[in-house]
Amino acid sequence: EAGVVQSPRYKIIEKKQPVAFWCNPISGHNTLYWYLQNLGQGPELLIRYENEEAVDDSQLPKDRFSAERLKGVDSTLKIQPAELGDSAVYLCASSFVAGSGVFFGEGSRLTVL
């Protein structure tokens, strides 16, 4: 069974440019998460979806970040415009409603120059 798939793995952009990350969760997983991981830190939740509904977006900087999960499957996280401080790894994860764990993708590493 395929795991959580993310793309791109790496992205380098100039500041003020837009960037988007895509995530395909494990098949059948209703809950999808986007986490931010800064260097040397543990991941921090940005947004959590249950099906297509964003149930926890309290830590998403809404002035420049947006996310969507159309049809309750794939999700896209966007940053516009990117700032130097946004350089980090963006992790997507999914879990089954009655499941045994939260499973992460390989992450998308963003570098803003």
Place this chain on the structure above:
Amino acid sequence: AQKVTQAQTEISVVEKEDVTLDCVYETRDTTYYLFWYKQPPSGELVFLIRRNSFDEQNEISGRYSWNFQKSTSSFNFTITASQVVDSAVYFCALSEAGGIQGAQKLVFGQGTRLTINP
């Protein structure tokens, strides 16, 4: 508020030694879940274990074992006979029990960087 503390920032041992990674958590919830993840240099967070707060039995999986003690709010992870491939950053995480089972917000510790030297 929920909090996870991994006091050991870095640990370095020689191969075949046993090593224990500490995790202490804080929560007001009576029902919660505890996790351990491994993050190798490739960056992916690899799920190792999920424990619910009602199950205090220790668990063993091959060379890995976990000791959950509610009395001390700890969920420690031991690797027996460590190997070079165990080198990674290990994260302990805590989540509340969501309204829908399995829908959880994970709060992570800062991680412990484990280096196994040949």
